[in-house]
Amino acid sequence: MTRRRTTILFFIIGLVVAMLAGWIAVPAALYESIEQPLGFSHVVHTSDDTGMVCDDCHHLTSEGGFAGIPKIAVCEGCHAEAIGTSKDELRLVEEYVKPGREIPWLVYARQPDNAFFPHVRHTRLAKIPCEQCHGDHGKTETLRPLKRNRFTGYSRDIWGHDFSGITTSPPNSMKMSDCVDCHRKRGVRDSCLACHK
Amino acid sequence: MGFSVKRRDFLGLIGGGAIGAALSPAPWKSLDDVAIWTQNWSWKPRLPRGPVEVAFTHCGLCPAGCGLKVRSVGGSPVSVHGVPGHPLSAGFVCALGLAGRYLSYHPSRIVEPTVVGTDGQRRGIPFKAAVRQLGKWLDEARSGGGHGSVAILDNRPDRMRSLAYRKWLGALDGVHVKGLREDAPINRLRAMLDGQVPELGLDIARARTVLSFGAPVLEGLGSGEAGSRLRGRSGTEKPYIVQIETRPSRTAHSADLWLRIAPGTETVLALGLANILVSEGLYDKEIIGRTALDLDGPGGYRELVARFSPKQVARITGIDAATIKKVARRFASGPAVVIPGVDPGGGPLSPEAQTAAFSLSLLNGDVGRPGGVVARRVSETIQLPGTAQLANTVELADVPDGSIRLLIADGIAGGCAMPTSLLKRKLNPSEGRVVSLSPFERSAMHEADLVLPSTTPFESIDETGVPIDSPVDSMGLTVPSMRAPDYSVDSLHVLSMVTKSNVPKITELLRSRSDRIHAGGRGSVFDPSKGESAPITEFKTAGHLWRALLDGGLWTDSSATFTCPPFRLMGADAAIRDRLHKVLEQPSTADGWAHELVLMPFGWRDAPGDGPLPPVMAKLFRETRLRLDSRFATICPGTAKDLGFAEGDKASIKTSLGSITVEVVLDPAVANGVVHVAVGPSTGAFGDATREKGDQPLDLPSCKNDDCWRVIPAKMLEVVS
Numbered sequence: 001m002t003r004r005r006t007t008i009l010f011f012i013i014g015l016v017v018a019m020l021a022g023w024i025a026v027p028a029a030l031y032e033s034i035e036q037p038l039g040f041s042h043v044v045h046t047s048d049d050t051g052m053v054c055d056d057c058h059h060l061t062s063e064g065g066f067a068g069i070p071k072i073a074v075c076e077g078c079h080a081e082a083i084g085t086s087k088d089e090l091r092l093v094e095e096y097v098k099p100g101r102e103i104p105w106l107v108y109a110r111q112p113d114n115a116f117f118p119h120v121r122h123t124r125l126a127k128i129p130c131e132q133c134h135g136d137h138g139k140t141e142t143l144r145p146l147k148r149n150r151f152t153g154y155s156r157d158i159w160g161h162d163f164s165g166i167t168t169s170p171p172n173s174m175k176m177s178d179c180v181d182c183h184r185k186r187g188v189r190d191s192c193l194a195c196h197k
Numbered sequence: 198m199g200f201s202v203k204r205r206d207f208l209g210l211i212g213g214g215a216i217g218a219a220l221s222p223a224p225w226k227s228l229d230d231v232a233i234w235t236q237n238w239s240w241k242p243r244l245p246r247g248p249v250e251v252a253f254t255h256c257g258l259c260p261a262g263c264g265l266k267v268r269s270v271g272g273s274p275v276s277v278h279g280v281p282g283h284p285l286s287a288g289f290v291c292a293l294g295l296a297g298r299y300l301s302y303h304p305s306r307i308v309e310p311t312v313v314g315t316d317g318q319r320r321g322i323p324f325k326a327a328v329r330q331l332g333k334w335l336d337e338a339r340s341g342g343g344h345g346s347v348a349i350l351d352n353r354p355d356r357m358r359s360l361a362y363r364k365w366l367g368a369l370d371g372v373h374v375k376g377l378r379e380d381a382p383i384n385r386l387r388a389m390l391d392g393q394v395p396e397l398g399l400d401i402a403r404a405r406t407v408l409s410f411g412a413p414v415l416e417g418l419g420s421g422e423a424g425s426r427l428r429g430r431s432g433t434e435k436p437y438i439v440q441i442e443t444r445p446s447r448t449a450h451s452a453d454l455w456l457r458i459a460p461g462t463e464t465v466l467a468l469g470l471a472n473i474l475v476s477e478g479l480y481d482k483e484i485i486g487r488t489a490l491d492l493d494g495p496g497g498y499r500e501l502v503a504r505f506s507p508k509q510v511a512r513i514t515g516i517d518a519a520t521i522k523k524v525a526r527r528f529a530s531g532p533a534v535v536i537p538g539v540d541p542g543g544g545p546l547s548p549e550a551q552t553a554a555f556s557l558s559l560l561n562g563d564v565g566r567p568g569g570v571v572a573r574r575v576s577e578t579i580q581l582p583g584t585a586q587l588a589n590t591v592e593l594a595d596v597p598d599g600s601i602r603l604l605i606a607d608g609i610a611g612g613c614a615m616p617t618s619l620l621k622r623k624l625n626p627s628e629g630r631v632v633s634l635s636p637f638e639r640s641a642m643h644e645a646d647l648v649l650p651s652t653t654p655f656e657s658i659d660e661t662g663v664p665i666d667s668p669v670d671s672m673g674l675t676v677p678s679m680r681a682p683d684y685s686v687d688s689l690h691v692l693s694m695v696t697k698s699n700v701p702k703i704t705e706l707l708r709s710r711s712d713r714i715h716a717g718g719r720g721s722v723f724d725p726s727k728g729e730s731a732p733i734t735e736f737k738t739a740g741h742l743w744r745a746l747l748d749g750g751l752w753t754d755s756s757a758t759f760t761c762p763p764f765r766l767m768g769a770d771a772a773i774r775d776r777l778h779k780v781l782e783q784p785s786t787a788d789g790w791a792h793e794l795v796l797m798p799f800g801w802r803d804a805p806g807d808g809p810l811p812p813v814m815a816k817l818f819r820e821t822r823l824r825l826d827s828r829f830a831t832i833c834p835g836t837a838k839d840l841g842f843a844e845g846d847k848a849s850i851k852t853s854l855g856s857i858t859v860e861v862v863l864d865p866a867v868a869n870g871v872v873h874v875a876v877g878p879s880t881g882a883f884g885d886a887t888r889e890k891g892d893q894p895l896d897l898p899s900c901k902n903d904d905c906w907r908v909i910p911a912k913m914l915e916v917v918s
Contacts, residue, residue: 007209010202014213015220022221030230065249112233113244151230152237164222165229 027163031147031156037104038096039088042138054130054138066119069105072096106146108157109134109174116197126186132170242302247271253280253725253749255661256294257654257675259612259803260353260378262661263290263421264725264751267298267678274298274655274678279421282728284753285664285671289421293803296811300653301679303809305637307650308684319648324686327649331605332695334630334647335369338602341628345372346602352376352611354590356660357579357706358689362607364581365692365700366588373590374604374623377544377613379418380665381592382537385551386570388770389559391490391763395572401666402426403568404436405531408524410463410546410554411907412538414438415448417802419666436534439524441466444799444873445866454524459515460795460871461908463537463546464780467553469510470525471560472502479529480560489559491765498556498766501777509781515868532568533561536665542614542800542876542894543907548594549776556766565761571668572759574719579709581701594904598622601629607688608635608651609659614800614876616898616906617644618854634688637809649686656681658703660710670754672714674707674746711746715739720754722746794836796850796911797873798894804878818878826878827894830859830913833867840913847916850874852897852909858916872913 045052057070075097082093096103111117122128131137135157147156159165160173171178176195183190218224249270256263264280277295279288300306310327311319322330338346347369349362354375363373375381387394401407401423412418414427415438428451429435440452441463449455458466474480475498485492492498507518514521537554539545546554563569593615602625624631633645636653651657654675661673693700701709714720714733721730722745733752736742746752767774801824804810810818818824825831830850832842842848846861850872859874867873876894898906 003203003205006203007205009209010206011209011213014210014215015217016213018214018217019221022218022223026221026223026226030226149230152233154233159226163226165226 023163030150032150033145034106034148035145036106036143038092040143042140046138060120064118064120069107072100072102108146108155110155111158111174112154114196116195133174244275245271245273252676252678254676254678255673255749255751256290256297257659257661258293258297258610260380260662261286261417261420261664262673263294264673264749265290265294266725269678272680280725283725284422284723284730284751285667285673286421287425289424291417291803292814293811296813298655298679299811299813300809301655303637303812305809307636307638307648309650311648313646327647328691328694330647331632331691334603334632335695337628339369342602342625344370345596345600347371348374348596348601348604350374350376350593350604350606352378352607352609353662355662357710358659358703360579360581360587361689361700361706363587363590364583364585365696365698368583368585368696368698371588372596373588374596375590375592376611377539377593377615378611379412379539379613381539381545382551383665384592385537385548385768386555386558386564389552389555389764389766389768390564390761394762395575395757395759396670397570398573398663398668399534399536399666400568400571400668401436401534403532404534405568406528406533407436407438408528408533408535408557409438409440409448410467410537410550411442411540411543412536413446413448413541413802414440414536415451416446418536418538420664423664423666437527443797443868443871445864446799456516456520456524457868459513460797460868462514464550464553464777465505465510465513466516466521467550467557468502468505468777468780469507469514469521470528470557471553472505472510473507473522473525474529474557474560475499475502479526481562484562485560488761488763489766490763491767496778501767504781528557529561532566533558533563534569539613540799540907541612541802543798544613544905546907547905548770548773549780552768552773553777559764559766564764565759572757573663573668573670574754574757579713582699593619593623596623599625601625604629604631606631606633606635606645608633612802614895616895616900618898619900619904619906622900634686634691636685649691650684651688652681652685655679656685657687658707660707669720669756671751672710672746673751676747676749708743711743712739714752715742720752723751723753725749794840794911794913795871796852796897796909797871797907798876798898798909799873800876810878815878824878825862825875827857827875828860829862829875831862831864831867831873832871833865833869834863836869836871837861837863841915842913849914849916850897851912851914852899854899855896857894857897872911
């Protein structure tokens with residue numbers, strides 16, 4: 001092997017290793033995986049047997065604010081006593097419903113404190129479907145673990161599961177650039193103070 | 198064949214690695230994450246997480262007492278809104294009220310007791326040591342002086358807390374001193390009436406004309422409800438507003454008629470208007486002839502005003518005679534309200550100007566008639582435990598100079614700033630001490646000998662007071678919407694510790710008043726959550742009423758009928774009568790003042806300069822000049838040219854007491870020979886602790902014998918850098 005070829009080989013090795021690290025190792029190391037406190041099936045809750053719809057739990061308040069994840073009192077409406085014998089069901093009743101303790105759900109879509117996001121304007125006025133930002137979450141059998149950025153504490157759903165961070169259409173993340181792109185496309189005000197009050 | 202790694206291979210590896218890394222998102226994502234990470238360090242303040250709650254309360258930042266709807270997250274307020282339909286504020290909240298919750302976190306907040314040592318330096322001391330120091334000074338003041346040597350300065354002197362102050366002072370032979378506030382001139386009118394006079398209010402809502410002598414009527418004076426009416430937004434007929442003011446204020450620009458009066462000539466104009474009312478017979482001769490005790494006779498009011506012909510008044514005030522006649526006739530055409538205004542920074546008019554202005558109300562028969570000055574029902578006095586008599590309540594101007602040896606200042610804001618020189622005049626020159634109970638360093642209090650940190654209005658329960666324009670008594674509470682910090686103290690608690698006496702708690706006092714109101718069975722209670730009022734008789738027990746008040750409700754009394762008693766158009770005070778007769782002997786004429794420079798300090802209604810601004814407002818005002826602060830002086834281009842100044846120049850304004858450096862702002866609407874400087878918001882109000890003597894506009898006025906500082910002779914000099 002000539003000296004030139006050896007150098008090229010080393011160059012390629014460095015290139016490949018760095019790219020593998022940048023695309024695979026760093027994302028794997030950057031995000032810690034945290035399990036939800038309880039198992040939960042959206043499919044079971046929205047099946048024809050229960051007759052429930054998304055809005056029963058994730059509704060807008062009378063003031064237009066988004067109620068977010070339901071309180072334990074909502075769960076208690078059906079789960080005052082255990083329905084079935086699954087381990088999660090028994091834990092739900094014994095550890096949360098009976099003591100009246102809220103379930104410390106981990107929120108995939110938690111935005112930073114300095115971002116103001118009114119759900120009512122986006123879902124009612126702009127008629128953006130929930131799935132556009134949150135994904136098809138309502139059809140999941142189980143709750144996936146929360147992938148939390150070790151540096152920032154943000155959920156990976158904010159940056160998006162595509163580590164490249166490239167904005168797609170429709171967006172698969174909840175970054176500021178996604179918000180700005182959508183606002184510009186729709187001709188909506190996109191000044192700093194629109195979201196950062 | 199041997200394989201060896203050379204330096205070049207290693208460089209190739211590094212180069213490939215660098216390019217490979219650059220072709221991956223890792224470095225760019227890392228930059229983003231590190232940027233976010235630096236914003237999330239543990240010592241950075243974080244927004245609270247927790248349940249979202251909505252509660253109703255009242256704003257305690259000024260006497261207007263606007264109703265507030267406060268949205269809290271995790272126990273901390275995150276947004277404030279007005280309450281539609283509120284009897285006093287009608288949904289209005291000023292910019293200060295909207296941002297007032299931030300004051301709790303203001304950088305200039307006092308977080309520990311401080312005392313000025315013998316070396317003149319301020320240092321922190323423990324709370325118990327501060328109380329001991331106060332007790333020692335109290336003993337010294339009592340042993341060294343007689344009646345009135347101990348005083349409490351109270352900017353809202355009609356609260357239940359004030360009643361407890363008076364009881365405490367009664368046992369010490371002290372005096373309860375009313376601070377500067379916008380409703381103070383009403384007492385001048387009360388002093389013109391004979392006999393027992395109830396509390397009075399201005400019925401702006403039904404007035405046909407509002408004659409404002411420099412009052413900020415369109416900038417938030419009185420209640421928000423009145424402001425809505427005066428702007429014609431309430432659906433009712435808007436009163437005709439005549440603004441009599443030298444400064445081109447926002448009220449002056451927005452009024453129906455602005456009379457740009459020569460500085461300090463308000464008395465002359467008021468008597469000139471009276472001259473037209475009298476000479477043209479624009480008053481009820483039978484009623485006024487019967488009730489006015491000093492209209493006729495030698496040295497009487499008729500003789501006084503006869504000297505103020507329109508031509509003479511025009512020469513002195515700079516307002517043409519035809520306009521003066523037009524205003525007088527408009528004024529006499531129906532119920533009118535006269536407001537001898539207290540400027541939030543420029544202070545009150547002179548006593549004779551206030552008297553002359555209110556004589557117009559009396560002459561027009563406006564006292565006791567709807568749309569003029571109406572009486573509020575008198576609430577029954579609440580008896581406090583203890584045998585001591587209540588101490589007298591006096592206006593600050595009536596306190597003899599040099600008489601106070603220990604002045605305790607209640608920290609609540611009255612909406613008006615006060616010059617340092619005025620306060621110092623009242624103190625004993627050698628032994629006078631000031632103790633301030635305040636959450637912040639307030640203007641005249643920044644030289645206090647002892648400072649005890651108290652709560653902000655959003656952290657403690659108190660009463661709101663009754664706005665100047667309210668025709669009826671009311672009771673609303675400033676229900677805390679955030680927790681008071683551990684280092685803050687309640688003034689009544691401090692007083693009870695100092696004298697080891699049983700001073701009631703503020704909640705007990707407020708509950709007593711609520712119970713008394715319930716027992717009286719009068720008036721109605723506004724429910725902010727429903728936006729409607731219910732008669733008090735619907736509240737079965739006193740506990741129900743108390744609960745409603747704690748939920749942000751407002752009790753309003755029923756209106757009273759009031760017949761104007763006999764009165765003196767020149768007041769009962771011989772000194773004021775004498776000054777009225779000598780007004781024309783003063784040299785203030787339109788020709789005279791035009792060639793001299795006078796400083797007219799002023800204050801913004803929502804940023805008067807006696808306290809800090811919320812940081813968001815401070816930033817806004819700095820960057821936009823929405824409120825010119827104390828760093829700017831406005832002057833007309835002609836005067837500036839005569840003095841050799843241009844827009845943006847630095848100038849030093851000097852008075853007999855000191856000087857300030859300002860930036861010149863040219864405004865053609867400013868009168869010749871006048872320079873206007875806002876007393877606040879000052880640099881200190883932005884959280885800058887470098888407050889030096891002689892460096893603040895409120896240190897410049899040398900209050901005259903009448904405790905006024907609206908017009909101050911001054912010089913404007915070039916700043917040599």
